[in-house]
Amino acid sequence: MSARDRILxxxxxxxxxxxxxxxxxxxxxxxxxxxxxxxxxxxxxxHFIELAHAEVYSVARDNWTATLHQVLKARGIGKLLVAExxxxxxxxxxxxxPRGVECSVYDMAIEAxxxxxxxxxxxxxxxxxxxxxxxxxxxxxxxxxEPRLMSLVxxxxxxxxxxxxxxxxxYEAMTAEGxxxxxxxxSLLISGPSKTADIQQTLAYGAHGPKExxxxxxxxxx
Amino acid sequence: MIPAHTPPPRPADVYFFxxxxxxxxxxxxxxxxxxxxxRQGIRVHFxxxxxxCGQPAYTSGFPDAARKVAAHQxxxxxxxxxxxxxxxxxxxxxxxxxxxxxAADPVRKAQAEKLSARVYELTQFLxxxxxxxxxxxxxxxxxxxxxxxxxxREMGVHLTGRQLLGDLKNVNVAQQDHxxxxxxxxxxxxxxxxxxxxxxxEDKVKxxxxxxxxxxxxxxxxxxxNILGHAAWKDAQEGRKTPSLPxxxxxxxxxxxxxx
Amino acid sequence: xxxxPIHFKPSEGFRARSKAVVDNPFLRQSFRGAMxxxxxxxxxxxxxxxxxxxLRSLGEAIRQYNLAKLPELLERLEANLTRNGVKVHWxxxxxxxxxxxxxxxxRHSAKLMVKGKSMVSEEIELNHAAEAAGVGALESDMGEYIxxxxxxxxxxxxxxxxxxxKEEIARLFADKVEGVDYTxxxxxxxQIGRNVLRQKFLExxxxxxxxxxxxxxxxxxxxxxxxxxxxxxxxxxxIHIAITGIEKIVEKLExxxxxxxxxxxxxxxxxxxxxxxxxxSPRKPGEKDGPEEVHLVLLDNGRSQAYADEQLRKxxxxxxxxxxxxxxxxxxxxxxxAYGTTYPGPIGKIVSPxxxxxxxxxxxxxxxxxxxxCGEVCPVKIPIPELLMRLREEAFTAPHADPVMRGQGxxxxxxxxxxxxxxxMVYRSPLLYRMATWxxxxxxxxxxARQGAWTSVRVPLRPAGKRLRDMLRExx
Numbered sequence: 001m002s003a004r005d006r007i008l009x010x011x012x013x014x015x016x017x018x019x020x021x022x023x024x025x026x027x028x029x030x031x032x033x034x035x036x037x038x039x040x041x042x043x044x045x046x047h048f049i050e051l052a053h054a055e056v057y058s059v060a061r062d063n064w065t066a067t068l069h070q071v072l073k074a075r076g077i078g079k080l081l082v083a084e085x086x087x088x089x090x091x092x093x094x095x096x097x098p099r100g101v102e103c104s105v106y107d108m109a110i111e112a113x114x115x116x117x118x119x120x121x122x123x124x125x126x127x128x129x130x131x132x133x134x135x136x137x138x139x140x141x142x143x144x145x146e147p148r149l150m151s152l153v154x155x156x157x158x159x160x161x162x163x164x165x166x167x168x169x170x171y172e173a174m175t176a177e178g179x180x181x182x183x184x185x186x187s188l189l190i191s192g193p194s195k196t197a198d199i200q201q202t203l204a205y206g207a208h209g210p211k212e213x214x215x216x217x218x219x220x221x222x
Numbered sequence: 223m224i225p226a227h228t229p230p231p232r233p234a235d236v237y238f239f240x241x242x243x244x245x246x247x248x249x250x251x252x253x254x255x256x257x258x259x260x261r262q263g264i265r266v267h268f269x270x271x272x273x274x275c276g277q278p279a280y281t282s283g284f285p286d287a288a289r290k291v292a293a294h295q296x297x298x299x300x301x302x303x304x305x306x307x308x309x310x311x312x313x314x315x316x317x318x319x320x321x322x323x324x325a326a327d328p329v330r331k332a333q334a335e336k337l338s339a340r341v342y343e344l345t346q347f348l349x350x351x352x353x354x355x356x357x358x359x360x361x362x363x364x365x366x367x368x369x370x371x372x373x374x375r376e377m378g379v380h381l382t383g384r385q386l387l388g389d390l391k392n393v394n395v396a397q398q399d400h401x402x403x404x405x406x407x408x409x410x411x412x413x414x415x416x417x418x419x420x421x422x423x424e425d426k427v428k429x430x431x432x433x434x435x436x437x438x439x440x441x442x443x444x445x446x447x448n449i450l451g452h453a454a455w456k457d458a459q460e461g462r463k464t465p466s467l468p469x470x471x472x473x474x475x476x477x478x479x480x481x482x
Numbered sequence: 483x484x485x486x487p488i489h490f491k492p493s494e495g496f497r498a499r500s501k502a503v504v505d506n507p508f509l510r511q512s513f514r515g516a517m518x519x520x521x522x523x524x525x526x527x528x529x530x531x532x533x534x535x536x537l538r539s540l541g542e543a544i545r546q547y548n549l550a551k552l553p554e555l556l557e558r559l560e561a562n563l564t565r566n567g568v569k570v571h572w573x574x575x576x577x578x579x580x581x582x583x584x585x586x587x588x589r590h591s592a593k594l595m596v597k598g599k600s601m602v603s604e605e606i607e608l609n610h611a612a613e614a615a616g617v618g619a620l621e622s623d624m625g626e627y628i629x630x631x632x633x634x635x636x637x638x639x640x641x642x643x644x645x646x647x648k649e650e651i652a653r654l655f656a657d658k659v660e661g662v663d664y665t666x667x668x669x670x671x672x673q674i675g676r677n678v679l680r681q682k683f684l685e686x687x688x689x690x691x692x693x694x695x696x697x698x699x700x701x702x703x704x705x706x707x708x709x710x711x712x713x714x715x716x717x718x719x720x721i722h723i724a725i726t727g728i729e730k731i732v733e734k735l736e737x738x739x740x741x742x743x744x745x746x747x748x749x750x751x752x753x754x755x756x757x758x759x760x761x762x763s764p765r766k767p768g769e770k771d772g773p774e775e776v777h778l779v780l781l782d783n784g785r786s787q788a789y790a791d792e793q794l795r796k797x798x799x800x801x802x803x804x805x806x807x808x809x810x811x812x813x814x815x816x817x818x819x820a821y822g823t824t825y826p827g828p829i830g831k832i833v834s835p836x837x838x839x840x841x842x843x844x845x846x847x848x849x850x851x852x853x854x855x856c857g858e859v860c861p862v863k864i865p866i867p868e869l870l871m872r873l874r875e876e877a878f879t880a881p882h883a884d885p886v887m888r889g890q891g892x893x894x895x896x897x898x899x900x901x902x903x904x905x906x907m908v909y910r911s912p913l914l915y916r917m918a919t920w921x922x923x924x925x926x927x928x929x930x931a932r933q934g935a936w937t938s939v940r941v942p943l944r945p946a947g948k949r950l951r952d953m954l955r956e957x958x
Contacts, residue, residue: 004572007782011553014790019550023543025736110771135754147770171739180735189758194710198625200648204672209710249950271912283874287906294910371853408851416935417501421815451940
């Protein structure tokens, strides 16, 4: 008999005869979390992610690269990793090089350029799929165009978020989008720059992931 | 789990379950509690056959021994009167653990449940049932209250002791650091793990003394035995003749403050 | 990286280890400060008691529902993960788990494994087994990295290096990390760790992680962390191996948000962790990063024993937040190492006996005053004090034919059991009780001044000269 069969055998033998009712998660959230307007959600999102040390800039839909440029310039960053083939990546590729920011693209598998990614990529730009007001959280679904390491390895991570895509809660986000029907290779909730308090409970940022998280919040009409 | 309870109308009679610690080590506290109840016009009945709630064996991992002793107590309270217990942990044992202890014995389980429903910790009974408002006859003083973990977490009566002391107009109730933390008694824990228990009571006594209160009061004699026992030991170690932390059961303190 | 294996006999030397900490005022102060900090952080996250209590009830209901369906859910998880391309392995014992993990390492000629925080990997002593097999196993969580560099074990499940001061860490880094000068600036120390470990993430052949929740309906592994090392371990190396206890499973994705909220708020007082990482498959065709292979090792190691008993099953509700240790007056006095087990504190006392047997852990259950602080804060309402009493019973009752636990009766002493039988005989009999207490009241003065452990820090106990019943009789 395999370990699998032995473990399952023991568990089946020890299992209770009845299963309690399915817990009612929906009504807990309905009773304990407010449903807010777009403006309130944006404010709540901003409050909590700033509390977690992220920087948030309100930007216009047709001019966000100007703010992005300012953010990079203020940090002396002249190179940005962008996702070619995404709408925002293409805008960045069009508009940033004329302003003197070199844009690199993730156009091959990581194995071919891992060292460059780790050692010579000071900043990245990705989009957020959505966000969560309750906790000040960005939702990212990395994919072939915008791979996973983009939001992890570069020390400065800039995220573009459409303010109309903020959910009240994590629960609302997953149920509204039907995540239970299938999740991508990797999905992420990000709620600030990387941090640790492992040395004497003293908070320090930039433990292993980005030291800075900058959110460009797209507001106004689409 | 603290079940919601509706206080019964003011009874004429109550049973008094003294607990073995009060009977043997703090009889004065028992007398004072009885007097306090009698002054409220209540007839207090003390079943002579009572011994111990069974908790020491129960918490030490000997439920069979506990069951035998508890089964005896089940027979002592035939009338449907409240059972008042001057100790949060013993009251907690009778109220919350008796039904579990007799889970496999339907007859005794039913008896245990009937008993549990009318078990009250003393301060809870004074406040919730009698609506007792002590009239302070004493001079200004500062005391500090220690509430046992069972009274706080099992019986949920940590507020009733505070309320009674708060009603005494000349008594200032000091607040100790880490007020809700255990004093380190824990029955046989104190002798099985004396180093840890010793560290806990050391910290507790320090915190109580740091308030500057002239005495500690508590509704639990187990805690008092531990706290006062350590304070007296420390006094002896350091050559003090007068106790640096006197203490007594809250019943004794209340009775004295309300006696002209 | 030559961490010594602990040959777990936590009961042996427990008192000596706890005494060593209790007698060290510096350590006492340091643990107290750290626990006060964590308690106040948690309290600030739960300002509304009604919300807290209803969320705890929901958390408890979710865990109990999922445990009740555990065998079925494990099969669904396996089927869905397999469909997603994740390889699922089953291990009954730590040795089996190590063999599975090292087998994967060997197939890929792996030299270096970077590890995200995983208490289950500590439970199976993976680092030691890997070293013996010639695979470097490097901890990458900052606290775990520090502890490994010091050749120690974590002393807390969430804050592994909570027993160390920044000055100690500064000296450790100056001694052990090449080219580093002494600095006790915390930011500088973290940057040192970051630089060392970034190079390792780049080089590593294998990334190992734990799992916080495994979702059966989607076939998803969820990881909670702040540092990003967990994401590094699960994304940068070509192979990712996750290991989890079989209990950490939920049927539905919607079960995750309440548990996540309870976990981070109870553990470190955060409304959410920096990262919540949901992994459902290895790299798909066309994707440019992520591991080519993902493995999940499901470990039993005594969990199925706890599972078979209705009361002990509640042990498996645990979501490993560590709030019970943060609020425990015993943990606060002795810290994590004194326990001698992978999992310290109240949760350690109730879970370790299933992993190690009561024969090795029988004294752990006695190291509690049953104050109830742990049960009060547990986010999934595990009745820890009740379980401790049950474990005392299992340990101290004479060995019998059909035990529910390994090592049942290991703490049995005919003398102690006899004393309790004698006690029951006296206390169930009003006559014997009256005689015994009368003798006590008359001759209590003759009791010795030294009463064993009691008088190590207390004056001796002396019964009063009159019992309450005597006083009542005299009063008439």
